[in-house]
Amino acid sequence: MDVSKYRVAPNAAFAPGAWPTREGDDFAGGKKAARKELAELAGRLGELQARLYAEGRQSLLIVLQGMDTAGKDGTIRHVFRAVNPQGVRVTSFKKPTALELAHDYLWRVHRHAPARGEIGIFNRSHYEDVLVVRVHDLVPPEVWGRRYDHINAFEKLLSDEGATIVKFFLHISKDEQKKRLEARLENPKKHWKFNPADLSERKRWDDYTAAYGDAITKTSTEHAPWYVIPADRKWQRNRIVAQVLVETLEAMNPRFPRVDFDPEAIHVE
Ligand code: AMP
Ligand code: MG
Numbered sequence: 001m002d003v004s005k006y007r008v009a010p011n012a013a014f015a016p017g018a019w020p021t022r023e024g025d026d027f028a029g030g031k032k033a034a035r036k037e038l039a040e041l042a043g044r045l046g047e048l049q050a051r052l053y054a055e056g057r058q059s060l061l062i063v064l065q066g067m068d069t070a071g072k073d074g075t076i077r078h079v080f081r082a083v084n085p086q087g088v089r090v091t092s093f094k095k096p097t098a099l100e101l102a103h104d105y106l107w108r109v110h111r112h113a114p115a116r117g118e119i120g121i122f123n124r125s126h127y128e129d130v131l132v133v134r135v136h137d138l139v140p141p142e143v144w145g146r147r148y149d150h151i152n153a154f155e156k157l158l159s160d161e162g163a164t165i166v167k168f169f170l171h172i173s174k175d176e177q178k179k180r181l182e183a184r185l186e187n188p189k190k191h192w193k194f195n196p197a198d199l200s201e202r203k204r205w206d207d208y209t210a211a212y213g214d215a216i217t218k219t220s221t222e223h224a225p226w227y228v229i230p231a232d233r234k235w236q237r238n239r240i241v242a243q244v245l246v247e248t249l250e251a252m253n254p255r256f257p258r259v260d261f262d263p264e265a266i267h268v269e
Helices: 029-055 072-079 126-130 142-144 146-159 174-186 189-195 199-205 205-219 234-252
Strands: 060-068 090-091 120-123 163-171 225-230
Touching: 029 090, 060 072, 060 146, 060 234, 072 120, 072 234, 090 163, 120 199, 126 146, 126 205, 142 146, 146 205, 163 205, 163 234, 174 189, 174 199, 199 205, 205 225, 205 234
Parallel strands: 060 120, 060 163, 090 120, 163 225
Antiparallel strands: none
């Protein structure tokens, strides 16, 4: 499967409405085949992570964004099922605290950037500072308007210093969000996930769509590309994300370090 079609080229204008939120039922050989392939890709991811950790020289930063119910948590659960928890760090960015708000908006983000050898997953990210912040007028337009440049510079810094960055926009339709919000209301085990505020966010769907369009247009770069993932179907979403990550890690080509002793000459008593 060629995943390059999901990548937003640098400087290309991105409009969510022009990109699909789902593929056909026969995608990747159908649901059953795609799930089987996902299991294999997940295992491969586990092996690559082990090498990345052992090598300890480069890091991988994964940014996950999407509307409410787009599947950020589910993607992490499924795609990283076979990865050693010791080598992955997930950071979920919530509403900033008073202390965080007393600083620049990248202050709370930078400290969670992955260390060498680590995979860092941002469940929401610094992009909220040009998304929810813009949609709710939390700062004036001239303040959020200059943040795209900061973000590009910040990501360039991380990349120059040894991080590989991939960003995913989990793209769902408004209809699919309705179904998922209803499912959260119907299933007692999902009640806790329902947040009445999600309904007022849903009313701002078009504003979020515009904000995502601008953010992704301005920040998909060679060193930190955005992938727009059709996410109405979880099996398609997981399958594509897993493949992008395996290909990304394969290109990083982490290697087990050479040792400076001769294992054959050592005898353990
Ligand atoms: P959830 O992802 O459902 O746990 O919700 C986290 C909430 O935190 C979302 O409503 C986000 O919009 C909000 N949030 C995250 N980052 C920021 C930010 N920088 N400013 C304001 N709200 C934020
Ligand atoms: Mg939520």
